[in-house]
Amino acid sequence: MSNSPIRVGFLGTGFIATYHSKSLRQAGASIIRAGAFDIDTARRDAFCKASGHQPLDSEEQVIDSADAVYVCAWTSEHLRLVEQVVLAGKAVFVEKPLAPTLAIARELTNSIVKSGVVNQVGLVLRHSPAYLLARELVADRAAGRVMNVVFRGDQFIPIQGYYTSTWRSDVTRAGAGTLLEHSIHDIDMLRFVVADVTAVSARSTNFHGYPGIEDSVSVSLQFENGALGTLASIWHDNLTRPTQRHVEIFCEKRTISITGHDWFGPIEWHDADGSSGRLEGDELVSRTAGLSYTDANPDVAFIRAVKDTSPAYPDVTIALRAHEIVNAIYRSAEQGGKSVATSD
Ligand SMILES: NC(=O)c1ccc[n+]([C@@H]2O[C@H](COP(=O)([O-])OP(=O)(O)OC[C@H]3O[C@@H](n4cnc5c(N)ncnc54)[C@H](O)[C@@H]3O)[C@@H](O)[C@H]2O)c1
Known part of the structure; x- marks a missing residue:
């Protein structure tokens, strides 16, 4: 040291x-x-x-x-x-x-x-209080098995507004569009909260017309623990909507939703016994203080x-796994939605 x-x-x-x-x-x-x-x-x-x-x-x-x-x-x-x-x-x-x-x-x-x-x-987002708590709520035995997740990530295409740069419309510098550039976070959170992804089926489109920069993607996901899920990743032109995520997780005996802010929630859950909870802001931060890896600030x-x-x-090995899944999604979309194993 x-x-x-x-x-x-x-x-x-x-x-x-x-x-x-x-x-x-x-x-x-x-x-x-x-x-x-x-x-x-x-x-x-x-x-x-x-x-x-x-x-x-x-x-x-x-x-x-x-x-x-x-x-x-x-x-x-x-x-x-x-x-x-x-x-x-x-x-x-x-x-x-x-x-x-x-x-x-x-x-x-x-x-x-x-x-x-x-x-x-x-x-x-691996340090985000909202996702740290979602992970804990899913892992809790009282929730039962996780069955399904609906994940939406959208933002205005970040070549405008407060981004003040245009390289994200250039495939040689960005590599691809909304899925790689924005929703690699979403794929990583799906792995973090639910489980690793074993197979995907996807479609993608390109409304803006920048070559190689897809701006609307829908994915059907199979997780290794048996859960299913869907991901929608969108780059639109609504400047009143900066990055926004909305996540709903359905377990056998608990539903969990993250809305609003990626970090500060709110996160809400409802259980089969009628109990429920809702946390956001400072309360959420203090509730999850012990769940972060060494420090809440990355x-x-x-x-x-x-x-x-x-x-x-x-670390970089965690990011590489997200890249492997993103790549499987692109291969599926190229084949009109054919199921592709993420191990291929
Ligand atoms: N973790 C996140 O949530 C998050 C958010 C935004 C961006 N990013 C990533 O961060 C990276 C940068 O994105 P940004 O939004 O800051 O873009 P940006 O355009 O605001 O900044 C990138 C800067 O890199 C400079 N640059 C290019 N080549 C360089 C070089 N060889 N040496 C030094 N500077 C060089 C450019 O001139 C530019 O100023 C991208 O990979 C992007 O995907 C991550």
Whole structure:
């Protein structure tokens, strides 16, 4: 365990880098804000002015300046940047999706795993109080077996509004559309709360017309514990609807729903004996405080893992499994909805 503060660097200083940088305020004196680089100098400078990071002129300089590096560039740059970070033996936080394709996600995963560096991915909902409680409610014997789940994830296509960037309409940089870019979180939460997914059948469409960027996907899911489910993933143009998820879980003796905010709920449940519950906001946060992996804040948890040289969570292998399922969904959609095993 290191007593010195962890020097944190950023590669890519856009929307999600800003989110992590603000969240790292909770790490207090356990970090030092080291270098940051973006190919867009104006973005880099605005980020550094707001966060206190040092503006640097290259990826190498940032890696040299830091003990732990956040890779927050657009998706097609993740592999190249991650390889440089792990070659230098530095800890890495890499955003989701790992890569534009499953093959490249595998390459990235192998590179990190072989290096042995502390690593964490941006599947931040694994730290969400609402999903942590849903997982506990599903696992409770009193709920009976989980039978079915209806999961909807929608948002306005994020090439407008407060995203202020357009790369998500470019398949060479994003890899694909709403399923890979947005609903990889949803697939990960379905695994986290229900069980691993064994087979999928899917259809997808493309209303906006950006080549390779699907914007409406419906999936039928088979889980390894026998449950069934459906996922709808949509990128629309309704700017009054930023990211929204709505989840209904049907167990033999309990129904659970998460509506509203991804983190703060509300989450509501109703049992066969007539009892029910509802939690949101601070009450939900304090109820789930003991359920998080080391710290409720994913960025503070990452810094703690780097300090202790202990495994961070969720790591790249968890993200790779979500990629495998996403890939099976795309293969099913290409075949007009044919059932595809996620082990293929
Ligand atoms: N975990 C989440 O919930 C979440 C949310 C949003 C975005 N993301 C992911 O984070 C990544 C970035 O998304 P964003 O919304 O921040 O995009 P963004 O456009 O706001 O920021 C990306 C930045 O990367 C920069 N960049 C590109 N190549 C670079 C390089 N080689 N070196 C340094 N900078 C480079 C761009 O100039 C841009 O400023 C994507 O992979 C995205 O899928 C994750």
